[in-house]
Amino acid sequence: MIWAVVVILLALLAYEVYSAANIKAQRFVKAQTMSGSNKVLLTFDDGPDPVNTPRLLDLLDELHIKAYFFVIGEKAQQHPEIVREIVRRGHKVGNHSMHHNPFHGFWGPHKYYRDEIMAADEVLRSIGIHTNLFRPPLGITNRQIAWACKKAGLHVVAWDVRSFDTRNEPREIVTKRVLTQMRPGSIVLLHDRLDGVCDVVREIVTKSELEFVR
Numbered sequence: 001m002i003w004a005v006v007v008i009l010l011a012l013l014a015y016e017v018y019s020a021a022n023i024k025a026q027r028f029v030k031a032q033t034m035s036g037s038n039k040v041l042l043t044f045d046d047g048p049d050p051v052n053t054p055r056l057l058d059l060l061d062e063l064h065i066k067a068y069f070f071v072i073g074e075k076a077q078q079h080p081e082i083v084r085e086i087v088r089r090g091h092k093v094g095n096h097s098m099h100h101n102p103f104h105g106f107w108g109p110h111k112y113y114r115d116e117i118m119a120a121d122e123v124l125r126s127i128g129i130h131t132n133l134f135r136p137p138l139g140i141t142n143r144q145i146a147w148a149c150k151k152a153g154l155h156v157v158a159w160d161v162r163s164f165d166t167r168n169e170p171r172e173i174v175t176k177r178v179l180t181q182m183r184p185g186s187i188v189l190l191h192d193r194l195d196g197v198c199d200v201v202r203e204i205v206t207k208s209e210l211e212f213v214r
């Protein structure tokens with residue numbers, strides 16, 4: 001009997017951890033998806049980067065593609081002109097928290113709301129950007145984060161294709177992973193802070209037969 005209880009508790013705990021770490025499970029937040037559209041949306045997290053983001057913006061212009069950029073508040077504070085340029089080129093900017101702290105999932109909802117969501121929102125507003133898009137760092141969602149997003153009136157944008165471009169693998173592995181997983185209507189997660197981001201994007205777009213958001 002006691003073992004049955006232990007097994008059930010462990011299963012519940014595993015489910016809790018699984019759904020907190022997997023934004024695709026959509027347990028705590030109703031993530032905005034591209035369902036209904038047959039186009040692929042490229043999304044870039046963790047910028048703005050003073051070197052790679054401007055290069056990427058030029059490449060996206062060349063490829064006639066529009067993307068979403070989820071920027072970190074404290075980086076936006078350092079490079080406001082790049083964030084403005086993202087918008088000027090026709091892309092969308094979303095909030096990716098103020099500090100990108102990996103331990104924020106353990107914080108209380110009020111602290112997360114104030115120090116991560118609203119602090120980044122204030123930075124963005126101070127440079128003239130109003131956004132209702134949010135992507136939680138590392139894709140971690142839980143009840144506290146769901147509450148904070150709802151209070152801030154933010155739509156959480158998830159992904160269905162994770163490139164794992166931060167793993168420091170050869171570019172071919174990253175692009176192959178993305179190309180084999182992409183479907184019409186996919187949202188692809190990439191990082192514009194990485195040096196190889198332009199090569200990866202060029203390869204994905206030129207090798208894929210799918211339509212991208214333009």
Ligand SMILES: [Zn+2]
Nearest residue numbers: 045046137138
């Ligand atoms: Zn991130």
